[in-house]
Amino acid sequence: MNWIIYFFGSGAAFFLGVGLVTATAGISSIYQRKWTPRTATLGALTGLILIALSATPLPYWFYGMAGVVSLLWLVTERSERKTIPKIRPLLRCTVVFLWCAAILMEIPYHLGHALKPAGHPTLSIFADSVTAGMGETSLETWPHLLARSHSIDMQDHSQMGAKVGSMLRKAEKTPVGNGIILLEIGGNDLLGSTSAIEFERDLDLLLAKFAGKGRIVLMFELPLPPFANEFGRIQRSLVRKYGVHLVPKRIFVGVLTADGAIVDSVHLTARGHELMAETVWSLIRTAYAD
Numbered sequence: 001m002n003w004i005i006y007f008f009g010s011g012a013a014f015f016l017g018v019g020l021v022t023a024t025a026g027i028s029s030i031y032q033r034k035w036t037p038r039t040a041t042l043g044a045l046t047g048l049i050l051i052a053l054s055a056t057p058l059p060y061w062f063y064g065m066a067g068v069v070s071l072l073w074l075v076t077e078r079s080e081r082k083t084i085p086k087i088r089p090l091l092r093c094t095v096v097f098l099w100c101a102a103i104l105m106e107i108p109y110h111l112g113h114a115l116k117p118a119g120h121p122t123l124s125i126f127a128d129s130v131t132a133g134m135g136e137t138s139l140e141t142w143p144h145l146l147a148r149s150h151s152i153d154m155q156d157h158s159q160m161g162a163k164v165g166s167m168l169r170k171a172e173k174t175p176v177g178n179g180i181i182l183l184e185i186g187g188n189d190l191l192g193s194t195s196a197i198e199f200e201r202d203l204d205l206l207l208a209k210f211a212g213k214g215r216i217v218l219m220f221e222l223p224l225p226p227f228a229n230e231f232g233r234i235q236r237s238l239v240r241k242y243g244v245h246l247v248p249k250r251i252f253v254g255v256l257t258a259d260g261a262i263v264d265s266v267h268l269t270a271r272g273h274e275l276m277a278e279t280v281w282s283l284i285r286t287a288y289a290d
Contacts, residue, residue, distance in 0.1 A: 002257040005265075008054060009223035009257075010250035011110060017050030018099045021070060025095045028077060040077045044070060055224035057232030058105055066098040109236070110248045115180075115216055115287040120153070122179035123284070126167050127158035131184050131276075134160065134267055142268070142276035150281060150288070153179075163188045164202040171209055178214035180284055183244075184252075186222045186235065187266065196230040203238050211242035216287060221249040223256075247283060255279055 007013050024043035048070060073091040125131060125143050133141050147154035157174060159166075167185050183206075189199050210217050219239060224232045239246045256262055261272035268276060 002259075005223075006253050006257040008226070009253040011054060011056060011106070012250075013050045014054035014056040014106065015103065017047040017054065018103055020044065020047030020050070022096045022099050025073065025092045028092055041074055044074055053226045055226055055229045055232060056106060057224070057229045057236055058102060059233075060229075062098075062102065062105070066095075066102065069094050069098060109221065109246065110250060112248060112251070112283070113245060115245070115284060117289045118180070118216065118287040121216070121287060122153045122155065122177060123147070124155045124176055124179060124181045125158055125184070126162075126171060126181065127184035128162040128167075128188055129158075129160040130187065130266055130268060131156075132158035132160050132162075133273075139270060140273065142273040142280065145273060145277040146280055149277065150285075152288070158184070161188060163192065163194060164199060164206055165189075165194070168202050168206045168209070171206060176210065179216070180287060181210050181215055181217045182280065182284075183210075183217070183219040185219075186231070190222055190224070190228060190231050196234060199231060200234045200238070203234065204241075207238055207242040207244055211244065216245070217242070218245040218247055218283065220247045220252045223249045223253045251279060251283075 020043050024040045024047070027043075028040045048067070069091065073088075073095050076088045076091055123143075123146075131141060131143060133139050141156070141158075143154055143156040143158065146152060155176075157167075157170060159170070162170075162185060164185055167183075185206075186199070186203070188194075189202075194202075207217070207219075219235070222231060222235055236246065238244075255268075255272065255275050256266065258272070258275055260269060261275055263269050
């Protein structure tokens, strides 16, 4: 089960889907056999389904254009009309071009970015129960493990059941100075009853409150269930607006799918908190360089 969650949650399904579509278009150009149209149809449809299920939040206009061109290409592969061979090569090339462009658009969101040295900044964490835990008194959560292991001045504002809206209300009452602000929030909105409109409104206000000179803001990208593209589109749009560092979702999913890391589908075990502390340190350690 963990590999399935990682496959779709990390974005790997998107890249495999694009690979299948472009590969079958290329094979159709090189090999002209009786089995070619069927292979192209099967491979491309499988790829398009994987792309859709990955919920990768590329622009809707791009999906519309690439989807229409891909379907037109598949129709021409099966058509026997005499005029089709003239446009078939053009459609194949267009399909390859569009989906290669999709990869170039998506890859930057899967690459990490080192933080600039900032002395010894305070780390303020605003997060939900993935960070806060489920109230286990015997469990040392990852913010405290991180602070203890690396002598970081840390303020943990995480709480069980937190949503972006409730964290916004908490942030409005909490004095937050300069330093690093880390947001692990939005999962309860995504899986709960929060609408995309409410999510966008609350996240816009939350990031506006935190963004500013003297602060480094990081936010974990939400791993999206199928067809939840809108939440991802909103998150990416707003982090660009406010200059927030978006932590690739593959990093977060990598912790959640590690052996022995979770007690259910989300909440961390003691081992999971250790892994999360190590992961977060790898993201922020360059800011603590002398």
